[in-house]
Amino acid sequence: xxxxxxxxxxxxxxxxxxxxxxxxxxxxxxxxxxxxxxxxxxxxxxxxxxxxxxxxx
Amino acid sequence: xxxxxxxxxxxxxxxxxxxxxxxxxxxxxxxxxxxxxxxxxxxxxxxxxxxxxxxxxxxxxxxxxxxxxxxxxxxxxxxxxxxxxxxxxxxxxxxxxxxxxxxxxxxxxxxxxxxxxxxxxxxxxxxxxxxxxxxxxxxxxxxxxxxxxxxxxxxxxxxxxxxxxxxxxxxxxxxxxxxxxxxxxxxxxxxxxxxxxxxxxxxxxxxxxxxxxxxxxxxxxxxxxxxxxxxxxxxxxxxxxxxx
Numbered sequence: 001x002x003x004x005x006x007x008x009x010x011x012x013x014x015x016x017x018x019x020x021x022x023x024x025x026x027x028x029x030x031x032x033x034x035x036x037x038x039x040x041x042x043x044x045x046x047x048x049x050x051x052x053x054x055x056x057x
Numbered sequence: 058x059x060x061x062x063x064x065x066x067x068x069x070x071x072x073x074x075x076x077x078x079x080x081x082x083x084x085x086x087x088x089x090x091x092x093x094x095x096x097x098x099x100x101x102x103x104x105x106x107x108x109x110x111x112x113x114x115x116x117x118x119x120x121x122x123x124x125x126x127x128x129x130x131x132x133x134x135x136x137x138x139x140x141x142x143x144x145x146x147x148x149x150x151x152x153x154x155x156x157x158x159x160x161x162x163x164x165x166x167x168x169x170x171x172x173x174x175x176x177x178x179x180x181x182x183x184x185x186x187x188x189x190x191x192x193x194x195x196x197x198x199x200x201x202x203x204x205x206x207x208x209x210x211x212x213x214x215x216x217x218x219x220x221x222x223x224x225x226x227x228x229x230x231x232x233x234x235x236x237x238x239x240x241x242x243x244x245x246x247x248x249x250x251x252x253x254x255x256x257x258x259x260x261x262x263x264x265x266x267x268x269x270x271x272x273x274x275x276x277x278x279x280x281x282x283x284x285x286x287x288x289x290x291x292x293x294x295x296x297x298x299x300x301x
Contacts, residue, residue, distance in 0.1 A: 002096070002097060002098075002099075002100070002101065003097075009096075012107040012108070012110070013101070013106040013107035013108070014106070014107075014108075015106060015107050015108035015110075015172055017168075018108055018111060018168045018169065018171060018172050019107065019108065019110050019111055019168075021168045022111045022114060022115070022164065022165040022168040022169070023114060025161065025164050025165070025168075026114050026118070026161050026164075026165065029157050029160065029161055030157075030270070033153065033154065033157050033274060034274070036153075037274060037277055037278055037281075040278075040281055041277070041280075041281045044281050044284060044285050045284075045297070048284065048285070048288050048293075048297055049297060051288070
């Protein structure tokens with residue numbers, strides 16, 4: 001175990017801003033990408049369903 | 058096994074749907090393990106203190122940014138040569154994830170450069186060529202979004218992908234070809250790794266996690282693209298019927 005306390009863990013030996021700024025942005029990007037993907041999928045489903053209702057082939 | 062069978066959108070769509078949760082679960086497990094190693098097992102670096110821990114995302118993200126571009130160019134080449142619809146869909150599905158990893162590599166690089174070099178950014182060959190990679194990803198997506206006809210859009214994007222792939226070896230070898238502030242590669246196939254075993258494992262496991270994540274997200278995105286394109290076919294209509 002590297003850390004004596006949670007405080008030491010968050011401080012990252014004085015590099016807290018840089019380490020958490022990096023990991024935080026990465027998390028944000030991944031959550032954002034998954035969110036956008038979900039939204040796009042939902043939009044496509046809704047649009048295709050609407051198109052189907054007035055175009056029964 | 059007939060590959061053409063799996064290349065048909067009607068077979069690929071449900072198959073990809075079954076695979077996505079598995080790759081997502083693998084990505085989650087590997088990320089958890091990788092992060093645990095990165096923060097709780099890997100020792101403090103004797104030169105950079107705890108600040109070096111940025112490496113655990115910086116290096117996997119940078120690898121993925123280049124690798125995804127090569128895979129994208131590969132699918133583009135297949136698509137242009139054989140006009141296979143699924144290849145273009147795969148190339149298109151990979152672009153946003155590649156752009157995301159490129160951005161992450163640049164961002165974490167800046168947050169690493171600041172405490173270690175004293176600058177968020179320098180116009181060094183490695184950094185500049187990686188920035189060009191981001192522009193290439195964004196350029197391909199913008200170009201494809203600007204052309205309405207899907208076939209023309211596919212081909213134009215694929216062509217740009219193929220031209221842009223020349224940038225990947227430039228990024229990779231930039232630290233050898235030019236004097237860069239950016240350090241040389243941490244890993245090489247020809248020499249022993251220059252870092253502690255646990256650090257190496259943390260990095261490799263997170264790189265594998267990034268792989269699994271990319272596969273899951275790209276397959277999920279490909280599914281949506283396919284459904285949109287195949288909406289007039291019987292099977293796509295059946296899919297829409299199936300899920301209320």
